[in-house]
Amino acid sequence: MTGAPNDPQPASAAPANGIDQSMPLIQSVPTNPAPPLLPVEPDVVPQYHRSSSAPQANASEPTAQDPRTRREMRERQSFLQSERPEEPAREGARGALNRLGFKVPPSAAEQSVRDDEVAVSQHWPGPRTIAVVNGKGGAGKTPTTILLAAVFARFGGAGVLAWDNNQTRGTLGWRTEAGPHDRTLLEMLPEAERLLGTGAQSADLAHFVHHQPREKYDVLRSKPIRLAHENRLNPEDVDAIHAVAAKFYRLIIIDSGNDESDPMWLRMIDHADQIVVATTTRDDHAEAGALLLEALEDRDERSARLARRSVVVVSQADPKATPADVDHVVEGYRSLARDVVSIPFDHEIVDGHLRYGGLAKRTQRAWLTAAASVARGF
Structure with a gap:
């Protein structure tokens, strides 16, 4: 009998229709099926030891549903100290x-x-201006200007200017050291526009100011050898000088004249951030300072605020003044000013060139207290 050989199909070959013909289409059901598994309560689920290589769920780790970042989910204390360690x-x-x-x-x-x-020692964002005032001559305005400038420069560094804003015979230049020239604010004033230009440098001011090498501050002198009417400035001149000073200095301390009605004096008040009333234990000096503060209270709101925030420096200019005399003046100013500081008598303050380093230790300490009180008012 002839015909094609009947080759058996290899067992490993897949059926053409994807169905294994050797398996029945209908499976037989056992007569005694196993009971269905019952749900297990979560608290009775047996605990199994997981392999260390298996990923662990961490409650602190952000999940796909948690929008917080890893940094937001943890708090870490900085290694850097936030407070200044005390020596x-x-x-x-x-x-x-x-x-x-x-x-x-x-x-x-x-x-x-x-x-x-x-x-x-603080450096403020932007220049600050202090006006040292009293309507009575000899009340201690010039020593107060010099010694405040010296303290701020010694402890806070350069950038401090003492300016003699006096229509009459200002003595700030007489009580400080002279530079290699004799120029004053009268020579600087015509150069104000150039000094305010973009090409001006701080070293250009050395032509007009007098540096104090020991105390590290500069002095802008008036010209006391001229008569008052020859020295006279107007408010626009004060604006120009102050603009130059504010460009190159961080702190400007102004020694003022005695005429509180002078437009030049009033313009100084308009530029001031802080007022310091200088007085001695003499009754007329103390009264003149008190009347000045009361007048500023009535001038305008800004002047009134300056008066309320003022610092009063009471210098014992008379070596025979008693502690009761000093306390009498100090207590009389308590209701008029933010703070009152007393300065003990010191022979170095009486006359001649005035240097902070030449004062007695207790006098230096008192001037440091006065300067710190002014600084805390900025």
């Missing part, structure tokens, strides 16, 4: 113990000095 004591018996290897904190007095030094 150990350097003065007195506490300082002696620290030099032997101990670590003793400063006394209240030493800490107060440090706090005042920090206050006067």
Whole structure:
């Protein structure tokens, strides 16, 4: 019998229609089927040990449904210190113990000095102007201007100008050191526009100001050898000088004249950020300063605010003045000003060139207190 051989199909070959013909289409159901699995409550689910290689769920990790970032989900304390660490004591018996290897904190007095030094060392965003005032001559305006400038420059660095804004015979130049020239604000005034230009540099001011090498501040002198009417400036001149000073200096301290009605004096008040009333223990000096503050209260709101925020410096110019005399003036100003600081008598303040470094230690401390009080008003 002839015909094509009947070759068996290999077992590994897949059926043409994708159905295994060797498997029945209908499966037989066992007569005793196993009972269906019942749901298990979550608290009775057995716990199994997972392999360390299996991914672990972490409650602190952000999920696909959690919009927070990894940084937002954790809090970390900075390694950097947010507060200034306090140095150990350097003065007195506490300082002696620290030099032997101990670590003793400063006394209240030493800490107060440090706090005042920090206050006067600050650099503010933008220039600041202080007007030193009293309507009576000899009340201590020039020494106050010089010593405040010296304190701010010594502890806060350069950029401090003492300016003699006096229509009469201002003596600021007489009580400070002269530079290599004799120029004054009268020579600087015609150059104000050039100094305010973009090409001007701070070194250009050396032609007009007198640097104090020991105290590190500059002085803009008036010309006291000329008569008052020859020195006279108008408010626009004050504006121009102040604009130049504000461009190149961070702190401007103005020694004023005695005429409170002078437009030049009033314009100075308009530029001031802080007022310092200088007075001695003499009754006429103290009364003139008090009347000035009361007049500013009535001038306008800005002047009234300056008067309320003012600092009064009471200098004991008379060596025979008693502590009761000083306290009488200090207490009389308490209701008129923000702060009142007393300065003890010191022979170095009486006459001649005035330097902060030449004062007695307790006088230096008093002027540091006064400058710190002014700084805290900015």
